[in-house]
Amino acid sequence: MNCPKCDRRIDSQAIKCPHCNNLLKGFGHPGIPLYQAETGTYLCDRCYYHQDDSCNYPQRPYAETCTMFHDANEPLIAETPKFKYPAGLAGFKLWCSRNRSLLIIFSLILVSLVLVAMG
Template sequence: MTTCPQCQQLINSQAIDCPYCKTTLKAFGHPGMPLSQATQTEFLCDRCLYHEDDSCTYDKRPFAKTCMLYQDKTQPILNEDIIKLTPSNPLTKLKRWSYRHRRMLLIVGLIGLSLAIALSN
């Protein structure tokens, strides 16, 4: 359960709209896209990391009241619990490399087969 930023009522964390005040809580009506909202007197850009480093391209900047890209500059961007994306197993690395370069491997295989047939005659 979370609280609505407008009416401060307890609501389901997956709710798309607040059932009490009808404030939109999720971007584009999708439950996986949280929508950050400012209070009545503040703007999100004052506390946003992207506004601070001038990498924000949002058209309502610096007076945005809602934003789906908002990142609080006092919070760390990455958690300590992030799963390691690069596998340490050499066989897995080889499989991924061969999948990425399968066209090149096919061409090299055809050239090798052609050379083997030509040299055997």
């Protein structure tokens, strides 16, 4: 990873650039990325939250750094592929292993119905 300010190589978990002292992580926390605009530009110009007017950042619309930036050209929520059970007996076995408690409940209901019908 390179520092966006001095363009020198830095550790991806670094909170500040050791060369130019540029803040790289939001609130000094390594888990919160701090997005930074290039010199002379603003993040709000291409931010999803600025476009839908839900941003409450105090530096809006002239924010050069932001922890909530989301590029408006990218989808807000990445689609996850839906799980499909394999066909045939293998799919049935997998469904049974994942839904064991449901099978127990259905079995108890079936046994109770058989006992009522016999009695």
